[in-house]
Amino acid sequence: MEALTDEERMLWDSVAGILSEIADPADLWPQLAELGMLGLALPESAGGAELGPQALMVFARAFGQAGLATPFLASEALAMPLLAQWTDRPEVSALLGEIMSGARIATLALHDLKPVVARRAADGFVLSGVKMVVPAGSVADIVIVSAMLEERPALFLLDLQAIAATKTAYMQAGPAADADIALDGVTVGKTALMAEGEEAVRLIAEAEARGQLITCAEMLGGMEKLLELTVDYLRDRRQFGQPLAGFQALQHAAVDMYVELETARAMLDFGGRMFGASADERAAALDAVKLKMNAAAKLIGESAVQLHGGIGMTEESLTGRIFGRLTALRISAGDSRSCMKRLLESDRSVALA
CATH class of the missing domain: 1.10.540.10 (Acyl-CoA dehydrogenase/oxidase, N-terminal domain)
Known part of the structure; x- marks a missing residue:
């Protein structure tokens, strides 16, 4: 950055x-x-x-x-x-x-295998469906949910303290794991509808772009720390009478990590500059950024674990924890295949200048 x-x-x-x-x-x-x-x-x-x-x-x-x-x-x-x-x-x-104030935690639930459906009722709306991999869904008690209302996209604001929703949390390190949230005929009031139609489409696109950019920034932080931890380990760990950093093959591996990190950093800067562009240009740019971040995270994460040896795979080590988090983030907010597919299918071009 x-x-x-x-x-x-x-x-x-x-x-x-x-x-x-x-x-x-x-x-x-x-x-x-x-x-x-x-x-x-x-x-x-x-x-x-x-x-x-x-x-x-x-x-x-x-x-x-x-x-x-x-x-x-x-x-x-x-x-x-x-x-x-x-x-x-x-x-x-x-x-x-x-x-x-920290009293409540909010999240946005956009992803599902089958769209959540909302239908009008006398006293509001009835929502049915399952939202998948909701960020921090295990601890959130306020959720903005996307749904199809009369075949139009819509956004609803749900207070999970006031409705019956079922959560299934994922195993992740940290206090706020993602979760699936099931809505089985949940009834909400008329004021729960926040946006629909073109307005909902615009707001969802903006939120997805912001989430993609911030996910990439978190990934950069993880990669920065992995390189720092790896270089320190190679300097401190001794084998065959000298530090591991003295072996040329390991030096080259560390240099490869550095090159990937700096390329990823430059791409994130580009993504930040393009965040204020038109919706199409922004989407193409951020897909390109996420594609690069995913590739860099894979190389840096795997190299860090390999250069640390067995200790790099343990949950107790910061190296192992960051590697696990990067692995999760690589498939969040755009995995490599979906980013590449969108770029290839669109007529948008990404200007790196």
């Missing part, structure tokens, strides 16, 4: 300091809320500091270096920017305040 501004450096130092001192990952989110660090990217009208996507990327890089599944992507990058557009509704303004 490009050089941090003074304000972004302060954010980085604050988050990195908390992550380095935290004893129980479950305490991370309450501490961030206590320090007033939630919602900083939101506009001032929604109670934020209007720091924008660049601040989210700084946070994501720091979280990536910890290798933990946290509510950050779900709440800060996906759900809260959407909620901030609906603050003219009193119930949404109240929810945003609860989220920024």
Whole structure:
């Protein structure tokens, strides 16, 4: 990423300091809320500091270096920017305040094998279906759900504390694992409908783009840390009377990791610049960025584990934890096959200049 501004450096130092001192990952989110660090990217009208996507990327890089599944992507990058557009509704303004205080956690549920269907009822809507791999779904109690309403895309705001929904969590390191959320004929009020038709399509596209960019930033943070850990290990570990760093073959492997990291960093900078472009240009650019991030994460992650030896595969080691997190992120917000497929099937071109 490009050089941090003074304000972004302060954010980085604050988050990195908390992550380095935290004893129980479950305490991370309450501490961030206590320090007033939630919602900083939101506009001032929604109670934020209007720091924008660049601040989210700084946070994501720091979280990536910890290798933990946290509510950050779900709440800060996906759900809260959407909620901030609906603050003219009193119930949404109240929810945003609860989220920024750490009392509630929000997420956005977009993915399913078969679309969730909403039908109108006398007192509101009835939703049925299963949302798959919902970010931080295991801990979220506020969910924005995409559904098909009368064959048109729609977005609904659900309070999971008030409805009967079934969660199935995935096994992930950290306090906020993803989960499937099943809605079996759940009834919600009329005010739960937040957007439909073209507006819903636009909001979903913006959220997906933001999620893809922030996922890539988290991946960069993880790759940065893996290279740092690997170089330190090669310098400290001795074999045959000399440090492992003295062996040319291992030096070349570390250099390959460095080259991949710097190429990925340049692509993320490009993605950040293209985030404000038209929807088509933004989508093509971010697919290209994610494609590169996935390839770099594979090489850097596998090389880090191989150069560490057996210790690199253990959950107790930071190397193993970050490798596991990167493996999950490689198939999140666009796996390589889907990114390549969209790029090949579209008539969009990506200008790297």
